[in-house]
Amino acid sequence: MSAIKCPPGIKVFNKIADFRQWRRSLLLEQKTLGYVPTMGALHQGHLALVTAAKKRCDHVALTVFVNPAQFAPTEDLSTYPRTLQSDLEKLASLGPGVTSAVLVPQVHEMYPAGIELDVSKQKGTFVEVLGLSQQLEGTTRPNFFRGVATVVSKFLNIVQPEHAFFGQKDIQQCFVIRDMIRDLHIPTKMHICPTVREESGLALSSRNVFLSPSQKKYALVLSQSLKHMESLYRSGTRDASTLLQAGIHLIENARKQVQETEDWELKLDYVSINSAKDLNEIKGDVPKEDGCVISMAVYVGKTRLIDNICLDVELDD
Known part of the structure; x- marks a missing residue:
């Protein structure tokens, strides 16, 4: 993280244990935490989620993690935009005290057993939400929501937020995570926020x-x-x-x-x-x-x- 310049007031963690220590301090202070999961390359849609989280919670944390488990071997994992410094600057532009922390974990810590893009070669623990994952996006990307559900369940366990915020643009993902939170009895309230669009109507992505x-x-x-x-x-x-x-x-x-x-x-x-x-x-x-x-x-x-x-x-x- 030495090459990254952290904006004043935003704590940036790359180790889960360090983030958890900070999270514990909020619990001891009886402060609420809102959470926005991202893969980085932040745009106004992400920032709208952060703003919504701040309206409901004392603190807001984000994760920035390009999740290998939701990419097929033929997809764009290596070319997915990674713009952490710009992301932090955009979060800082929302004003002091809006974003409290950003967790940028390493792949080896998120997937201790390693992670292969080929599902048949994967080892370790994975989460699948049956009934919502194979239609629509799941037709073209049959293992996509398995990867999404797995990483979001990990992050909800790590972050332990009172509230989590997701964008409507990824509506099937929202349904998958909503049911996962319900089925696994995760003590987090999920919020689905409207899609943010350019003036032309194009959904931000x-x-x-x-x-x-x-x-x-x-x-x-x-x-x-x-x-x-x-x-x-x-x-x-x-x-x-x-x-x-x-x-x-x-x-x-x-x-x-x-x-x-x-x-x-x-x-x-x-x-x-x-x-x-x-x-x-x-x-x-x-x-x-x-x-x-x-x-x-x-x-x-x-x-x-x-x-x-x-x-x-x-x-x-």
């Missing part, structure tokens, strides 16, 4: 840095198609197939435009309407009393973007 200007323009089709489907839903269209076809039509139009004018491809991975109770795919009419999640993934060039909208769903109290 650490992967947006990989988009060229023209790709960024066409990436707006995600939020545009979701808004279109929401508009139809609000005007009385409840048939899931009709809603999906309307959204797919906009994406297909954008795909054709890209094909005619650009040297990269825009490709739909999936778009789906799922129950807000259990993420089961909805066929037929959307039951208004349950609400639904409309989510999608689109490849914009080589960058895979996700977005979603929740209709008639209470995500947080």
Whole structure:
């Protein structure tokens, strides 16, 4: 950590034992702790979670950890942006006393048995939330939520926060963690905060840095198609197939435009309407009393973007 300049007022730990000692001091002072898990490359979406945490808690802690267990051997673990100094400066920009601590643990301490990207070669303890992990994102990335659930369970055990804050953009992840907290009786209250967007409507993501200007323009089709489907839903269209076809039509139009004018491809991975109770795919009419999640993934060039909208769903109290 010697190369990192720590902003005044923010404690930066890279050993779990040192963080736990600090955490114990808060307990002795009867101060509450809010927690925001991140993989770094912080943007305004992360900072909004920190701000929300500070409103509810005396102190806020973050973890910055690019988790190998949620990357497949073919995915972008080595190229995932790592910008710790910039991340700390962004946290400091929120003002004195907003962020109290940042834990930046080492891989060998988080995974004492080691961690292989190939699941068949892994050793040690892993957490899986059955029923929520194989659909949607799990179709393309079958072991992704196993890695997410494992690392978040580890961090909730290490940090022991009263409150934890997650962004709606990763809605399936939120459902997985919500059920994990419930099933494992973890004494943490989870909060799902609204997706933070650019003025254009593009959902903020650490992967947006990989988009060229023209790709960024066409990436707006995600939020545009979701808004279109929401508009139809609000005007009385409840048939899931009709809603999906309307959204797919906009994406297909954008795909054709890209094909005619650009040297990269825009490709739909999936778009789906799922129950807000259990993420089961909805066929037929959307039951208004349950609400639904409309989510999608689109490849914009080589960058895979996700977005979603929740209709008639209470995500947080």
